[in-house]
Amino acid sequence: MSVEAQAPPTRGRLPLGVYLxxxxLFAMGSAEFLLAGVLPAIAADLDISLSAAGALISAFAAGVVVGGPPLAILTLRWPRRTTLVATQAVFAVCLAIGLVTDDxxxxVLTRFVCGLAYAGYWAxxxxxxxxxxxxxxxxxASGVVVSGLSIAMIAGGxxxxxxxxxxxxxxxxxxxxxLTIAAAVLTMVALPATSASGVPSVRAELQTMRRPQLWVVFAITLLSTAAYMISFNYLAAFLTSITGVPPVWVPAILTLFGVGAFAGLSVGGRVADRKPTRALLAGAVGIAATSALLALLSxxxxxxxxxxxxxxxAGFILNPAIYGRVFTLAAKAPTLAGATTVSAFQLGISLVPGLAGVALNAGAGLTSVIWIGAALAVATVPLILLDRRHTT
Structure with missing residues (x-):
């Protein structure tokens, strides 16, 4: 097994490596948010239905959901920098293969493998x-890393x-x-070498996953992500059909969500290190309140x-606290727990179409989708209070 010298943790300002x-993550995440904006063009170019083109989104999501934990185990003894560069390379190569074929x-296969690589990198x-x-x-630090996704949402896509x-x-x-290849080169050149504090152990990682408190945090992750994403995914239709916003203004309003997400990550990252429960509750209650007010003042x-x-x-203020809790509970074996957190995030996003579809197919209006988001946020609160019992 190759061994990298451990880069000492730094105090003061966050190190450049965190921003790298x-x-x-911004580069790779942009591919996820970009796809929804070009689905009609893909369908026309490949001569497939819009629903078939939409399956490319599902293929990527499936790769993320199932890819994180197995890849965490397979690469556990690899130097972390090597794993990061390898997953970036696989992502870029598979993306390129999908771009030079009409098959x-x-x-679909390349999108799935891209999802696997994306999950492995994120974890x-x-x-x-x-x-x-x-x-x-x-x-x-976790909040800054995840902010790459919010910037991908508001700018990259x-x-x-x-x-x-x-x-x-x-x-x-x-x-x-x-951009992914360029980031991989920068990673090789500028990211300090890091490794686990001890000899990586699959048994230790699996034993850590047996802690019930971790699964409470995973449940919080899934429910809270679904709570805000179900509203976000249907905001365009909600704004035009219910609120009466002219379509030309919809992108600008959706951008405000991303601006809020970035602000939430910034605030949440500072609060969560000292008071994680407060950040979690602020996020869950905030999602519930804003969703309910959206429905009432539609x-x-x-x-x-x-x-x-x-x-x-509200949706993103709790994300740094989620990672903070996961890495506190799994401090001695964090890799598999971190990967499972990524899967929980993506699973929460993947559940959104099904949950919304149940309401819409039953004849309920778009406002009902917003109420579902509020209900999911409310359901998150008892889990946060349960987690508080184990907060140190």
């Missing part, structure tokens, strides 16, 4: 970030879709592949615009 991990089955990136800082800044508008749907994805444009921003804040 966020940049890499639908091959493209190891979170563990690497906390190894670069002192324990009192674990949640803040839309920018890639705009590029694809002028160059064809493949253009945005080529930009993602190039025809008030000014109120809805403000609430979209606040929903982003």
């Amino acid at each position: 991990l966020a940049l890499s 639908y089955a091959v493209i 190891v990136a979170a563990v690497t970030a906390i190894s670069l800082v002192t324990p009192d800044r674990t949640a803040r 839309p920018a890639g879709a705009l590029l694809s508008y002028f160059t064809g749907w493949r253009g945005g994805f080529w930009a993602v592949a190039i 025809r008030n444009v000014v109120a809805v615009v403000a609430l979209v921003l606040l929903l982003g804040v």
